[in-house]
Amino acid sequence: MVHTRTTREIDKIARSCQIVADTLIFIEPQIKAGTLVSELDQIAEEFILSHQGARPAFKGYMDYPATLCVSIDDAVVHGIPGKQVLQDGQIVGIDCGVELDGYYGDHAKTFAVGKIDKEKQKLMEVTRDSLMKGIEQAVPGNFVGDIGNAVQTLAESFGFSVVRELVGHGIGRDLHEEPQIPNYGEAKKGYQLVPGMCIAIEPMINSGSKEIFTAEDGWTVFTRDGKASAHFEHTIAITLEGPKILTVGSNG
Numbered sequence: 001m002v003h004t005r006t007t008r009e010i011d012k013i014a015r016s017c018q019i020v021a022d023t024l025i026f027i028e029p030q031i032k033a034g035t036l037v038s039e040l041d042q043i044a045e046e047f048i049l050s051h052q053g054a055r056p057a058f059k060g061y062m063d064y065p066a067t068l069c070v071s072i073d074d075a076v077v078h079g080i081p082g083k084q085v086l087q088d089g090q091i092v093g094i095d096c097g098v099e100l101d102g103y104y105g106d107h108a109k110t111f112a113v114g115k116i117d118k119e120k121q122k123l124m125e126v127t128r129d130s131l132m133k134g135i136e137q138a139v140p141g142n143f144v145g146d147i148g149n150a151v152q153t154l155a156e157s158f159g160f161s162v163v164r165e166l167v168g169h170g171i172g173r174d175l176h177e178e179p180q181i182p183n184y185g186e187a188k189k190g191y192q193l194v195p196g197m198c199i200a201i202e203p204m205i206n207s208g209s210k211e212i213f214t215a216e217d218g219w220t221v222f223t224r225d226g227k228a229s230a231h232f233e234h235t236i237a238i239t240l241e242g243p244k245i246l247t248v249g250s251n252g
């Protein structure tokens, strides 16, 4: 079922979201050439645990082994932090979740390592912009399809492609709740949005074809053609005043 949350509950989701946003801000200086990805994961985990009651939401979720998902270049999402060393010219998607007091926050950004080429730069910008276009549609009375349609229309206008198999989701007392929020679709179709719904919108946009596969580790999703992919995600609340982005850091 699709949940609507009271303002008190939205405040709790917002608190988890703020910790996730602060976590990505805290680790950002370490997203540079030479950084061992497993260390990035450890820094993030310690930072989350330094907030009383907070815990990394991904760790242990369906046996996922880490705090972050770190997805480099042709990795789309769900990269497991390990012995990889970040290198100049890569783009790296970092996805993180926090649970505090029974409520979840989910957030992802793609970062550049050093100097990246124009194609990757454009891919990152367009993916971020497509997320914002999707968020604009997240108003009461609109439909889930309006969100996906806005994301898809922008991404495809630049010749990029939208991953179909993985989608955004409702969020609140669980990391993944109904409804699913695809990053493609038709306007005015699907579930109708109402105030109090909290959702994670998370476009995964490929610079080449939309086709993907899952690696032998059972988690890491790669593009089939080996071209780069980017991922941005915000948790938002749907309110009468419009979409409220909850995954913002404590300094705004």
Ligand code: MF3
Pocket: 057, 058, 059, 061, 062, 064, 069, 078, 095, 096, 097, 106, 107, 108, 169, 200, 202, 233
């Ligand atoms: N943001 C990702 C998602 O919503 C996080 C899931 S990764 C997992 O799918 F490790 F927690 F499964």
Ligand code: CO
Pocket: 106, 107, 168, 169, 200, 202, 233
């Ligand atoms: Co998510």
